[in-house]
Amino acid sequence: MNALVAYFSASGITKEVAQNIASVLEAELYEILPQEPYTKQDLDWRDENSRTTLECKDKSSRPKIANFKDISSFDVIFVGFPIWWYSAPPIIFTFLESQSFSGKTLIPFCTSGGSDLGNTPRDMQKCALGANFKQGRLLRFGESKASIRKWINTLGIMEA
Numbered sequence: 001m002n003a004l005v006a007y008f009s010a011s012g013i014t015k016e017v018a019q020n021i022a023s024v025l026e027a028e029l030y031e032i033l034p035q036e037p038y039t040k041q042d043l044d045w046r047d048e049n050s051r052t053t054l055e056c057k058d059k060s061s062r063p064k065i066a067n068f069k070d071i072s073s074f075d076v077i078f079v080g081f082p083i084w085w086y087s088a089p090p091i092i093f094t095f096l097e098s099q100s101f102s103g104k105t106l107i108p109f110c111t112s113g114g115s116d117l118g119n120t121p122r123d124m125q126k127c128a129l130g131a132n133f134k135q136g137r138l139l140r141f142g143e144s145k146a147s148i149r150k151w152i153n154t155l156g157i158m159e160a
């Protein structure tokens, strides 16, 4: 199994979780970097005019990625992100639409202030046509490697 752990993280929480998943799997790590980094003001969800509020409201918003990564050689791709307004940040949809995920196994994971993945996998499936989605999950900051391993063992990907 050739796995990639791709993630976007604005303030470091998802990054820590992604690093632990990659470490458990001995997989390659890829941080999705926005061409225009998010400032503290951009991330203010209480401001109805902040960049993230406007981007999340606009379902066609596709922020540009600074560092393209060719995923064609990977069979299994974990895709991690913080929940923004009950879904994935729009840059995740940019990533999913930027290349072919057909025939690949895709496993979403998120961190949040409490919200679960909700309908996010359904939204992601529309942008990653032909991908085989596995049950993703919410992971917590400081989630142990033992707990991550236990979850990964339920996915049936190790023998792929």
Ligand SMILES: Cc1cc2nc3c(=O)[nH]c(=O)nc-3n(C[C@H](O)[C@H](O)[C@H](O)COP(=O)(O)O)c2cc1C
Residues within 6 Å of the ligand: 008, 009, 010, 011, 012, 013, 014, 015, 043, 044, 045, 052, 053, 081, 082, 083, 084, 085, 086, 087, 111, 112, 113, 114, 115, 116
């Ligand atoms: C613009 C914005 C919107 C958010 N919306 C939600 C939300 O709908 N539900 C939730 O539980 N947390 C929400 N959060 C909190 C983040 O999901 C949480 O802090 C996450 O762990 C941050 O991950 P990061 O450090 O990898 O960016 C939001 C945060 C931001 C900046």
